[in-house]
Amino acid sequence: MHIYYYDENFKYQGEGVISDYDEIPKSATDVRPQEGLYLPKYDENKRMWFESASKEYIDSLQPKPLPPSEIDLLKQQNADLLQQLAESEKRVEEQSKTISELIMLLNEKGVI
Incomplete structure (x- = not known):
């Protein structure tokens, strides 16, 4: 026993x-x-x-977590850059829309 x-x-x-x-x-x-x-x-x-x-x-x-590998760091940097690119494209689109609206207003007022 x-x-x-x-x-x-x-x-x-x-x-x-x-x-x-x-x-x-x-x-x-x-x-x-x-x-x-x-x-x-x-x-x-x-x-x-x-x-x-x-x-x-x-x-x-508990074991200490391993530091991220170079590939993991590159993946994160790539994801960050893609996010920044998407935000920049959105701002460009918004600015383009704003410019178009201003041109239409100027055209309606007879300025151009």
């Missing part, structure tokens, strides 16, 4: 195997800690393990 040891603060200390006929030692349980716990802690009353690690501790264990 698999058993799971904990210290005086009920924090996980490892596992072992005993005969099915042996008594579970003090500071041990046959309740397996669930997957994904960083610092398992045992609750004797509820007969279950829970997470005792702080969010900061867990976050500190």
Whole structure:
């Protein structure tokens, strides 16, 4: 039978195997800690393990993100340039429309 040891603060200390006929030692349980716990802690009353690690501790264990590759940077620059080009074309179209309207007004007033 698999058993799971904990210290005086009920924090996980490892596992072992005993005969099915042996008594579970003090500071041990046959309740397996669930997957994904960083610092398992045992609750004797509820007969279950829970997470005792702080969010900061867990976050500190996560791998740092890799910097973007040159291709990713070029893709982003290309997307930015395409956005700027689209905005410039829109402004040119708006200016062209405004100029056309001004020419029509000047023409109606007989200025040109």
